[in-house]
Amino acid sequence: MKLAICQSEIKFLDYEFNIRYAEESINEAANNHADCIVFPEMSFTGFSMNTNITYKYGYSALDDIKKIAASADITVGFGWVKASENDFAENHYSFISPKGDIILDYVKIHPFSYADEDVYFRGGTSLPFSSIGDLNFQTVICYDLRFPELFRINAKKIHAVFVPANWPDKRSEHWKALLKARAIENQMYIIGVNCTGFQDNLFYSGNSVVIGPDGSVICDCGEKSGIYYADIETENVINTRSKFPVLNDIRKDLYIKLST
Numbered sequence: 001m002k003l004a005i006c007q008s009e010i011k012f013l014d015y016e017f018n019i020r021y022a023e024e025s026i027n028e029a030a031n032n033h034a035d036c037i038v039f040p041e042m043s044f045t046g047f048s049m050n051t052n053i054t055y056k057y058g059y060s061a062l063d064d065i066k067k068i069a070a071s072a073d074i075t076v077g078f079g080w081v082k083a084s085e086n087d088f089a090e091n092h093y094s095f096i097s098p099k100g101d102i103i104l105d106y107v108k109i110h111p112f113s114y115a116d117e118d119v120y121f122r123g124g125t126s127l128p129f130s131s132i133g134d135l136n137f138q139t140v141i142c143y144d145l146r147f148p149e150l151f152r153i154n155a156k157k158i159h160a161v162f163v164p165a166n167w168p169d170k171r172s173e174h175w176k177a178l179l180k181a182r183a184i185e186n187q188m189y190i191i192g193v194n195c196t197g198f199q200d201n202l203f204y205s206g207n208s209v210v211i212g213p214d215g216s217v218i219c220d221c222g223e224k225s226g227i228y229y230a231d232i233e234t235e236n237v238i239n240t241r242s243k244f245p246v247l248n249d250i251r252k253d254l255y256i257k258l259s260t
Contacts, residue, residue: 001035001036001132001133001135001231001232001233002032002033002034002035002036002229002230002231002232003034003035003036003037003038003191003210003229003230003231003232004025004029004032004034004036004037004038004227004228004229005037005038005191005193005208005210005219005221005227005228005229005230006022006025006029006037006038006039006040006193006226006227007040007193007194007195007196007206007208007221007224007225007226007227007228008021008022008025008039008040008043008195008196008225009195009196009197009225010040010042010043010044010045010046010166010195010197010199011046012045012046012048012198012199012200013045013046013048013050013053013054014045015044015045015057015060015061018043018044018045019044019060019061019064022039022043022044022065022068022078023064023068025037025039025227026068026069026072026074026076027068027072028227029072029074029227030072030073030074032227032229034074034229035074035075035132035133036074036075036076036077036095036132037074037075037076037077037227038076038077038078038162038164038191038193039076039077039078039079039164039193040079040164040165040166040193040194040195040208041079041091041093041141041142041164041165041166041193041195042054042079042080042081042091042166043061043078043079043080043164044057044061044078044080045057045081046166046195046199046200047166047199047200048200049115049116049117049119049120051081051083051088051089051120051121054081054089055081055082055083055089057080057081058080058081058082058083058092059082061078061080062080062094062102065078065094065096066096066100066101067100069096069097069098069100070098070099070100072098073098074098075095075096075097075098075103075132076095076096077093077094077095077096077139077162077164077193078093078094078096079091079092079093079094079141079164080092080093080094084122085122088120088121088122089120089121089122090107090108090121090122090124091107091108091111091117091121091141092105092106092107092108093105093106093108093139093141093162093164094106095130095132095139103130103131103132104128104129104130104137104138104139105128106124106126106127106128106138106139106140106141107122107123107124107125107126108121108123108124108140108141108142108143108144109123109124109125109127109140109144109147109150110123110143110144110146110147111123111143112142112143117143127150127153127154129154129157129158134234135159135160135232135234136157136158136159136160136234137158137159137160137161137162138154138158138161138162139161139162139163139164140161140162140163141163141164141165142163142164142165142166142167144163145163145165145175145178145179145182145192146174146178148181148182148185151182151185151186151188152185152186152250155186155187155188155247156247158188159188159189159213159232159234159237160188160189160190160191160232160237161182161186161188161189161190161191162191162193163179163182163190163191163192163193164193165192165193165194165195166194166195166199166204167194167204167207168202168203168204168205169203169204169205170203172205172207175192175194175207176207176209179192179209179211180211180215180217183211183212183213183215184214184215185246186247187213187214187237187240187241187244187246187247188213188237189210189211189212189213189218189232189236189237190209190210190211191209191210191211191230191232192207192208192209192210192211193208194206194207194208196223196224196225197225205223206221206222206223206224206225207220207221207222207223208221208228209221210230210232212236212240213236213237213240213241214236214240218230218231
């Protein structure tokens with residue numbers, strides 16, 4: 001699978017600007033024969049607690065990306081906000097197929113309580129996975145990266161995990177270290193998708209990356225905004241696990257007993 005990562009400089013709460021940029025990026029990726037393009041968390045608004053604004057753009061994003069993906073004949077992964085019960089919202093990341101269908105919809109399980117995200121957002125309760133061609137994948141969102149359990153649950157069933165984020169520069173070393181650790185310990189592709197530039201007085205340095213199942217860096221996007229490409233091959237996951245079958249030694253039943 002040829003993957004395109006759009007490491008975008010999101011214009012804060014400017015949906016019209018960001019969706020136009022996204023459409024241009026999607027068409028460029030399609031013209032370069034990419035099978036899939038992915039965007040950062042809250043792709044077209046930036047990370048905001050102002051859910052009264054962001055959720056109003058949520059369904060617009062869903063409708064717009066369905067049309068753009070179908071027109072460009074490419075799978076698109078993007079983040080958006082949905083209204084929930086009792087004045088809460090949900091932080092979503094969805095993948096839309098070239099036919100305009102939702103093939104995966106994930107709700108961020110761990111709202112970032114350190115920044116009061118849990119005051120405004122309800123945590124998700126499911127961990128779906130899907131496929132693009134022969135690539136089985138799931139996604140988590142930003143702060144979820146700090147919870148290795150999410151990567152291990154479906155590890156034997158999938159080849160890759162996407163980690164879209166709005167991850168600030170001041171914790172970029174954590175970002176790099178945790179992405180690599182998740183790839184090595186689960187012997188899978190880890191695709192970190194971050195944004196660049198300033199949003200609401202926070203600086204984001206990008207550092208989107210594709211890490212292979214052996215921990216090697218396949219694509220490092222650095223700090224500049226733009227579209228970056230990488231080839232993802234399921235055979236690399238299968239061969240890595242066959243030669244060094246770490247996952248076969250998981251003792252899940254014992255871990256459950258030890259945690260009680």
